Amino acid sequence: MNRRKYIQFLGVGSITTSVLWESCQPDKQDTTAAEPAFEVLEAGREAHEIERDKRLLGEQFFNEHEMATIAVLADIIIPKDEKSGSATEAGVPDFIEFIVKDIPHHQVPMRGGLRWLDLESMNRFEKAFVDCSQTQQLEMVDDIAYPNKVKPGMEQGVAFFNRMRDLTATGFFTSEIGIQDIEYKGNSPVTTWEGPPADVLAQFGFQDS
């Protein structure tokens, strides 16, 4: 489908396109305060920080359609494997929802990138990204996941996917599931510090230093 046809398609007003419309009109979003699932820790924090956290946790930036798209992308980027669960199991979409409110420079690239993805999906498959088959979704992602072999016209998609990959990875590996997955062994008081284990020193030839 070419751009001109797509514009006409929007005019028809199918369910899919109405979702698209809403996603670009922030004032029509569901602004119902989300249930803060997160306990705001207050010890050792300034009043303005506590107030800000509570306010941000009570606001909703992404609409349902955007959140659904984020969830699909997050699990494509970090799926469940033999070692640990998926990005959505680790709560990555909720983290991304919070972090774009906390660090607002993510907002336009994320909202616009999601929109770009839907338009591209619409052009190719006449469906929003989340409504595409898994094969179609991966076909889309393959075109934006590899910066060094990007095809002309896909550069903006690559920029968006780089950001989505960053936020997904950070959200995952700072979650409880992710910390276990990466096997970070610290944050655990010990009475003595002995340096690296002997076998590690030997592996790198530092046993005598």
Add this chain to the structure above:
Amino acid sequence: MYDAIVVGSGAGGGMAGYTLANAGLKVLMLEAGPFYDPAKHSQQLFWPWQSPRRGAGSTRPFGDFDAAFGGWEIDGEPYTTKDGTEFDWFRSHMLGGRTNHWGRISLRFGPKDFKGKSHDGEGDDWPISYEDVKPYYDKIDQLLGVFGSKEGLENDPDGIFLPAPKPRLHEHFIKKAATKMGVPVIPSRLSILTAALPGNNDRKPCFYCAQCGRACRIYGDFSSSSCLVIPAQKNNNFELICNAMVREVLTNDEGLATGVSFVNKEDGQEYQVSGKTVILAASACSTARIMLNSKSNQHPNGIGNSSGMVGKYLHDSTGKALGGILPALMDRKRYNEDGVGGMHIYSPWWLDNKKAGLDFPRGYHIEYWGGMGMPAYGFGFGMQGLNGKYPTRDGSTKEAGGYGASLKDDYRRFFGASVGMAGRGTGLARETNLCEIDPNTVDQWGIPVLRFHYKWHDDEIKQAKHMQETFQEVMHNMGAEITWGIQGPETNWGLEAPGRIIHEVGTTRMGDDPKRSVLNKWCQSHDVKNLFVTDGGPIVQQGDKNCTWTILALSMRTAEYIVEQKKQFNI
């Protein structure tokens, strides 16, 4: 009427208040921010998921769990710059001040640092020498605790050290690589208790969580709150008022200090308190601000400023960093690599500028980092710049970027393979680098604010270039690939803007000549004999060492001088 009013509760104020209170003086300490006790308020041992932003620096520049309130900008308390100056001012209004933030790096200034001009003709000598300060360095080593190793280096004097922790794995790589090129690598010197501190039952030895920056619940490291102010509160003759923003020093007809006025941030009311001696330790720049704002008939240019030197000779350390990946550390065996809060090794400045033919004076030390630290916001960023460059587990090359199980595995492979380093060097104190009162701007309390004027000189820029060349060679020697930090002349080789290293000092420098200095060698105002400064302001010329240990030593020295002078009824 107090014997002494101490303004500020950081390293300089904490030590002055502690010493004077223990000597029996009736002391009032005023702190511009809230009370803070690491035992109660630290976010030590929290996991990243306990922060909704996973530790990002959205409200705290050094991360969500960092102990320091405030930052580069504080709502309602601006500062300004002029003539295109780039200057960043980090403020932490809270009990303990910026000792809540600092890296615990506790280096003594050396003999040459006190007499730099005599050695190379640059800048000014201090009116005192290393031998004058050494007894106080010795005392604070024993009072507060610092680990390190005896090295016998001429300009990096040894202290009275607790045992130094063994190096981490990446630190072994760094040591081997740097030593090969003649850059010495020795154990770092941090004020962290690697063993029980003799005679102190309030503080417990370090449990190696690497989180000094979050403040230590067991007081295992030095913060002014836990080690000085809270212990001082055990004295009935010591009183602390928090959220007290000092406006000015009050004077009488003879021009002597009689007390201070402050605004209480809790009730918004104005207060005045009287004291026989006033000790300013609000931080080098805040102290200069208070003095310049304390105008009277006797002190038309601000209290203690007949020389016009208050605010001048402002100088911060130089800083430049780079980092990358050490492929040898990919796919590492996992173990607890936290260690103490900061580096276990460092490189003191090693060159003789003349013999080495250097085109800049003085030098820098090198700080190092790396290891399997706790993931936080930013973890994994930029994987598309890494995973196409290094062979996969089966030896093949993969396309950069990607997604899915293979990508997920890449994050595991690169965990703990990053290394980096930064220089911290001498920036020469210059009369033209300064802070002054902005004639047009006040803060939310109506207090005129500071305006900064600061330009790096060629000396500092050339030093940054030398840092970059040294770091490149260290990285190359250990087989690491630099992924960030290489810069060119257009950005001064990555030299950080003044203020960024948070070692800004020199605004109320000491000296023998009252026309060219603000304080005498006891940190006592030339003009007002019952006014003292015990923060970084008195420092004539900073070495390439972090300033906290010297601030503490000078503050204790001044406090003992005040006690002595009071006994002799001189003040």
